[in-house]
Amino acid sequence: MSNQTEKLTVTVNGVRYEITVTRKQVKRLTLRIDRQGQPCLTVPVRTSRKEMTSFVESCGEWLARHAGKRSFFSLPSELRNGDTVMILGEERRILLQRGARAELVFLERGPVLIMRDPEDAVKAAAAYKKALTDMAMNVFRERLRRYLHVIPRRYGTPEIKIRMMTSRWGSANPTTNEIHLSLYLIKTPLECVDSVVLHEAVHYTHMDHGSGFYDMLLSYMPDYRKRSAVLKNYART
Numbered sequence: 723m724s725n726q727t728e729k730l731t732v733t734v735n736g737v738r739y740e741i742t743v744t745r746k747q748v749k750r751l752t753l754r755i756d757r758q759g760q761p762c763l764t765v766p767v768r769t770s771r772k773e774m775t776s777f778v779e780s781c782g783e784w785l786a787r788h789a790g791k792r793s794f795f796s797l798p799s800e801l802r803n804g805d806t807v808m809i810l811g812e813e814r815r816i817l818l819q820r821g822a823r824a825e826l827v828f829l830e831r832g833p834v835l836i837m838r839d840p841e842d843a844v845k846a847a848a849a850y851k852k853a854l855t856d857m858a859m860n861v862f863r864e865r866l867r868r869y870l871h872v873i874p875r876r877y878g879t880p881e882i883k884i885r886m887m888t889s890r891w892g893s894a895n896p897t898t899n900e901i902h903l904s905l906y907l908i909k910t911p912l913e914c915v916d917s918v919v920l921h922e923a924v925h926y927t928h929m930d931h932g933s934g935f936y937d938m939l940l941s942y943m944p945d946y947r948k949r950s951a952v953l954k955n956y957a958r959t
């Protein structure tokens with residue numbers, strides 16, 4: 723008999739995990755993280771979905787430690803009406819609505835993703851990524867405008883490029899006049915976005931992280947280290 727593979731979605735402490743389940747001739751349920759950082763569950767052949775869910779929930783702390791980093795620096799591969807998404811530091815339920823082109827709008831009841839085919843969860847995830855990137859670009863540009871006075875005037879307005887960076891939040895290259903920002907930064911609070919934007923703006927004057935760099939940075943943002951600590955926590959969750 724060949725092993726059967728199925729998917730199980732479990733939300734533990736507000737974090738949604740998509741778990742690959744393999745039913746096998748084994749006695750116990752085992753949860754592990756594969757090389758791609760994805761949680762995998764091996765269960766006895768006749769285990770119910772309910773048993774699997776409560777088992778995964780009981781492993782919440784372990785999951786957050788081992789799969790947590792992956793879950794923050796990622797976007798859903800499938801998205802359904804009412805799923806939880808993280809935008810600007812807030813977990814919100816997203817509504818999917820039919821419309822002509824992919825767009826993310828914010829109404830009082832929460833974020834609404836407008837797209838052509840909201841019933842298709844894979845297409846919805848792709849539309850969400852595109853709409854979130856557009857939104858991030860608008861937010862990042864607007865925040866950079868607030869710190870343009872930090873950048874020597876000859877540079878004008880640097881070009882922002884959004885990357886799916888997971889190992890750092892941003893980088894600045896005065897030679898090409900580009901600031902690269904991680905898309906995942908849009909998942910953190912605005913005060914954290916500002917701290918990264920300002921950090922990169924200061925690099926236009928100080929390329930290294932020496933005392934000159936921090937003196938200038940802290941003169942514009944005295945609570946920079948506090949904001950950095952918040953960011954570090956996001957990277958860990």
Ligand SMILES: [Zn+2]
Nearest residue numbers: 921925930931
């Ligand atoms: Zn730096």
